[in-house]
Amino acid sequence: MRYLVTGGAGFIGSNFIRFLFRKYGEAARVVNLDKLTYAGIRENLAEFEGSPSYKFLQGDIANAADVAEGYKGTDGSGVDVVVNFAAETHVDRSLMEAGTFIETDVHGVLVLLEEARKHASLKRFVQISTDEVYGSIASGSFIETDALNPRNPYSASKAGGDRMAYAYAQTYGLPVIVTRASNNFGPWQYPEKLIPLFVTNAIDDLPLPLYGDGRNIRDWLFVDDHCAAIDFLIGHGENSETYNIGGGNERENREITSTILRLLAKPDTLIRRVADRTGHDRRYSIETSKLEGLGFRIDRDFDEALVRTVEWYRSNEGWWRAIKERSAEFKEYYAKQYEKR
Ligand code: NAD
Ligand code: TYD
Numbered sequence: 227m228r229y230l231v232t233g234g235a236g237f238i239g240s241n242f243i244r245f246l247f248r249k250y251g252e253a254a255r256v257v258n259l260d261k262l263t264y265a266g267i268r269e270n271l272a273e274f275e276g277s278p279s280y281k282f283l284q285g286d287i288a289n290a291a292d293v294a295e296g297y298k299g300t301d302g303s304g305v306d307v308v309v310n311f312a313a314e315t316h317v318d319r320s321l322m323e324a325g326t327f328i329e330t331d332v333h334g335v336l337v338l339l340e341e342a343r344k345h346a347s348l349k350r351f352v353q354i355s356t357d358e359v360y361g362s363i364a365s366g367s368f369i370e371t372d373a374l375n376p377r378n379p380y381s382a383s384k385a386g387g388d389r390m391a392y393a394y395a396q397t398y399g400l401p402v403i404v405t406r407a408s409n410n411f412g413p414w415q416y417p418e419k420l421i422p423l424f425v426t427n428a429i430d431d432l433p434l435p436l437y438g439d440g441r442n443i444r445d446w447l448f449v450d451d452h453c454a455a456i457d458f459l460i461g462h463g464e465n466s467e468t469y470n471i472g473g474g475n476e477r478e479n480r481e482i483t484s485t486i487l488r489l490l491a492k493p494d495t496l497i498r499r500v501a502d503r504t505g506h507d508r509r510y511s512i513e514t515s516k517l518e519g520l521g522f523r524i525d526r527d528f529d530e531a532l533v534r535t536v537e538w539y540r541s542n543e544g545w546w547r548a549i550k551e552r553s554a555e556f557k558e559y560y561a562k563q564y565e566k567r
Pocket of ligand 2: 418419423436442444503
């Protein structure tokens, strides 16, 4: 199968490309189109560079010429499947500046869809959306037909891309699938998100900045399970349909924080209660019976996956120290986000 993966230098995209080569070997041919924003790290996939099955293209999904180049595939023969991971992804950054979120997460999706219309042989276009488009829910869980109620600029822009992909399926008959996954965690996650930030801060005995009362709930999904679900849906999903992908692991942030500290044998005194995030969604929860009804089983062993993740950050200090200690952009972001909090 010939894939165009966008955002493949980021966290989930790089895990997905590694998943494809692990599962399909040379039968998978992958173009990775990535702008290399602050979150994109080309070296994440250094092991595949030079292989005829893999082509890295630095480019912007909001740029029609870059996108047209990506659709040519690794050898100019085209692609069968597009998986769009490329996005601005951090809620806290969207509260500082939302324009780039609209440009990539909405307009970028439109540019990818417009190019898709020129490729009649395209078999799938997977738009990677998020459970955050539903907004917060006090009790129960969202199903795919529930109304969208995004409550921050990140989730609002993702909702725009999500519905634009659906609109192109309805209007032009494109073979679109939309996936809405819950919070991912695992190796190669940029250390601005809760789990990698807290693990790496704890390793260095730095404070763990827990927002508000620490009782917000997220449903945690191990990144490999997410990749397996996307691969399954490429094969078994129905066009024009939307699928929730949840981990079935709802946890309060304060519980995750304590577990991380326990796994690293660090004291609870590292927890620093800080001012809450503006408009902080209280709880995310999604129902996954639609995906499971197709025969896919999600591996729900959260505890084991968290142990593996903590171990990965312990064994790969060079990777995250390059970001936290040597990236001027990260340092500036961290100071702005946390220093006066
Ligand atoms: P990430 O921030 O780690 O990576 C995003 C990647 O996209 C980076 O490599 C970046 O360089 C690239 N990118 C950004 N703008 C681009 C552009 N205009 N053109 C080309 N490339 C661009 O993100 P992630 O956590 O891996 O998330 C991947 C996707 O999954 C996103 O669409 C996100 O909304 C969705 N998602 C993430 C989670 C999660 O918990 N991380 C959960 C559900 C859905
Ligand atoms: P995050 O990883 O940013 O993902 P999202 O906001 O997309 O769910 O945050 C997960 C939860 O952790 C969320 O409730 C906010 C909280 N959080 C903190 O308490 N402190 C932090 O420093 C960060 C980054 C997040």
